[in-house]
Amino acid sequence: MATINASINITSDIPYSGFSLSKTMTMTKAGLETGIENTNGLGVKKLAATTAVVLELAADATASGANKLYIRNTGSNKAEHVKISFNASASADTTTENIGRLYGGDWMLIPWEANGTTHNVIASPSTADEVTTIEYMTFHE
Amino acid sequence: MATIATLSITSADLLPSSPLSINATSTLMKADNSVDLHMMESGTGELTVAASNGGVVVKEATTAGVGTAAKVYLCNKATDSTYYIQVKLHDIILGRLYAGDWMFMPWAQGDTDAEISVEAEGGTCPYEWAIFKEGETMVART
Numbered sequence: 001m002a003t004i005n006a007s008i009n010i011t012s013d014i015p016y017s018g019f020s021l022s023k024t025m026t027m028t029k030a031g032l033e034t035g036i037e038n039t040n041g042l043g044v045k046k047l048a049a050t051t052a053v054v055l056e057l058a059a060d061a062t063a064s065g066a067n068k069l070y071i072r073n074t075g076s077n078k079a080e081h082v083k084i085s086f087n088a089s090a091s092a093d094t095t096t097e098n099i100g101r102l103y104g105g106d107w108m109l110i111p112w113e114a115n116g117t118t119h120n121v122i123a124s125p126s127t128a129d130e131v132t133t134i135e136y137m138t139f140h141e
Numbered sequence: 142m143a144t145i146a147t148l149s150i151t152s153a154d155l156l157p158s159s160p161l162s163i164n165a166t167s168t169l170m171k172a173d174n175s176v177d178l179h180m181m182e183s184g185t186g187e188l189t190v191a192a193s194n195g196g197v198v199v200k201e202a203t204t205a206g207v208g209t210a211a212k213v214y215l216c217n218k219a220t221d222s223t224y225y226i227q228v229k230l231h232d233i234i235l236g237r238l239y240a241g242d243w244m245f246m247p248w249a250q251g252d253t254d255a256e257i258s259v260e261a262e263g264g265t266c267p268y269e270w271a272i273f274k275e276g277e278t279m280v281a282r283t
Contacts, residue, residue: 003211004156010214014181014271020269023216023243023272030239031223031263040157042163059183066225066239074167078175081210086233096272097233098255100247101172103210107148107165108246111228111236114258137163139155 002037004139006068006109027139030066033137047082047125047132054089056121061114061140067111068139069121075104076130082132084108085123088117097123102134112138144169144176144273146212146245171275172210183271188226188261196229196258199270203277206250210233213276216243217266224263231255240266248272 004027012019027036041058045053061067073082081101097118102108113119126134151161162269188197199215203272217226219240226238231254248257259268 002152004150004152004155005163006243007149008214008243010144010271011149012181014144014179014273016187019181019183019271021214025242027242028222028239030225030237033222037155041156042161064237065240066237069236070163079169079173080159083249095187097230098249099235100249101210102206102247103170103172105165105213106168106169106210106247107146109148109150110244110246111238113234113236117233119252130261135163141174 001035006090020098020124022141023087028066029141036066036141037141040138042135042137045134045135047056047123050125052124053121054120055123055136057115058114058119061112061138063115064113065116065141067114067141068109069111069135070109071136072103072107073102073104076104077104077130080104080127080130081130082126082134085122086119087122112140113139146154154264169208169212169273172208178210178273178275180276181271181272182220185267185269188259188266190261190264190270193260196260199257200272202250202255205277209275210247211248211250212245213248214243214245216269217241218268219266221264224261224266226266226268227260227262229258239260239280
């Protein structure tokens with residue numbers, strides 16, 4: 001059993017009184033208090049085209065578990081982004097479920113249903129004018 | 142005006158060869174430029190299994206939100222490890238937030254059928270959420 005801790009801290013001055021939150025979670029298996037112990041490791045992709053690529057395959061994880069997905073656009077360009085979506089393949093755009101855009105420096109950590117082939121993780125850079133570097137990792141059952 | 146989101150993931154024993162340490166910091170800005178996000182909504186609630194059966198919308202997607210750089214934070218504050226919140230983006234399940242789990246994600250609202258909904262399973266789940274987003278066009282007075 002592994003112990004994986006993930007902490008988030010958000011500070012904002014959007015409200016006049018300010019806003020902050022801090023949370024830490026220990027990644028555990030579905031319905032249990034034992035830790036998640038599988039990962040495909042920390043991956044890095046350097047993308048020089050706008051072609052969609054598969055980052056992670058849902059088949060590698062147990063569907064409907066307590067899986068987690070981390071992705072970061074390591075760049076600093078806030079004018080360009082990488083679109084993250086779930087899909088059966090990198091080419092089947094008609095069935096893509098668009099999650100959101102990670103601009104330079106943005107990151108995400110979400111639960112991952114990993115159900116069949118519909119939850120493969122796809123990344124599509126917005127530009128081919130510069131290399132988009134993506135860091136990603138899954139924690140799964 | 143700035144909103145900063147910081148992440149830390151650590152584990153001493155997940156990887157056999159070395160400790161894991163991931164750190165990331167992002168200043169949340171509008172799409173395609175360097176202007177800070179300047180709107181925020183947040184709230185708390187309590188999801189009962191029966192009342193949330195089929196899903197309760199946390200936030201509707203809007204036409205104005207399509208292609209923006211909004212970010213969503215959501216946390217299941219339940220303490221029973223068997224209780225979870227199923228999070229959906231319109232008709233696709235993102236995944237399950239078990240007791241104590243949180244998530245943070247971009248929300249581009251690729252179309253207006255991109256609402257975020259939640260559903261409690263196992264038992265009542267207190268939860269909290271926050272959305273950081275771009276401005277909205279105000280409705281003209283009639």
